[in-house]
Amino acid sequence: MSETELKRMASKVVRALKADYPDAECALHFETPVQLLVATILSAQCTDERVNLVTADLFAKYPTAADMAAVSQKEMESIVQSTGFFRNKAKNIRACCADLVEYYDGQVPQDLDALVQLAGVGRKTANVVLGTAFGIPTGVVVDTHVTRISRRLGLTQNTDAVKIERDLMQILPKKEWIAYSHRIIHHGRQICKARKPRCDACHMKRFCPQVGL
Numbered sequence: 001m002s003e004t005e006l007k008r009m010a011s012k013v014v015r016a017l018k019a020d021y022p023d024a025e026c027a028l029h030f031e032t033p034v035q036l037l038v039a040t041i042l043s044a045q046c047t048d049e050r051v052n053l054v055t056a057d058l059f060a061k062y063p064t065a066a067d068m069a070a071v072s073q074k075e076m077e078s079i080v081q082s083t084g085f086f087r088n089k090a091k092n093i094r095a096c097c098a099d100l101v102e103y104y105d106g107q108v109p110q111d112l113d114a115l116v117q118l119a120g121v122g123r124k125t126a127n128v129v130l131g132t133a134f135g136i137p138t139g140v141v142v143d144t145h146v147t148r149i150s151r152r153l154g155l156t157q158n159t160d161a162v163k164i165e166r167d168l169m170q171i172l173p174k175k176e177w178i179a180y181s182h183r184i185i186h187h188g189r190q191i192c193k194a195r196k197p198r199c200d201a202c203h204m205k206r207f208c209p210q211v212g213l
Helices: 003-020 033-042 048-061 065-069 073-083 086-104 123-134 144-152 161-171 174-190
Strands: none
Touching: 003 161, 003 174, 033 048, 033 065, 033 086, 033 123, 048 073, 065 086, 073 086, 123 161, 123 174, 144 161, 144 174, 161 174
C-alpha cells in the first residue's frame, strides 16, 4: 500500500478501536510516575497480571524512588523474583531509583533522552512512562500485541520493534500514538489473539486484510 492508503487504513483502525475501547488505559497498576517506571521495567518478558501482583507488595513497602534505592539487592530480588530475570531487574530498579534521587529529586524526568540514560530503561519503557504518566506522545509503544495486530492489519511489514514504531508514527496522527497502543493491547487480549483470533467478533473484519491468517 502507498503511504496515503496506509494512512487511510490507519484512520479506519483508529476509529474502530476508539469505538470499541474508548476508555482503554495502561494495564499496569501505579500511583506515581516512579511506580509506573518501575512496573514497566518489571514487565519485560512478564505478564502485566504478574507484575501487578508483585508491585502491590513492592509499592506498599517502598512507595518512592528513595525507598526503592535504599532496598538491598537481596531484598529486591526476593520481591521481584517471580517476574523473571529478577537479578538484573532488581539491579536496574535500584540503580534507576538511585539516579532519580541523585539527579532528579526522586522524580521522573519528562524527557525521552534523559529517561533512556537510566538503568533498565529503553525507548519502549520511556514511551510508556511519558505517554501514560504525563500524556506526552514521544512515540508508539510496540509490544507483542501491537506487533502482531499491526502486521495483520497491514500497517507494517516489519518484525523489528524499532522499525514497526517508525512505520506507525508515519501513518498515525500524533494525538493517537498513546491511545493506539493501549487499545490494541486490549483488542489483542479480547479479540485478535495470537493463536485463535476471533475474527467473526471483530468490528474491523470488513476491512482487515488478515495478513498471515
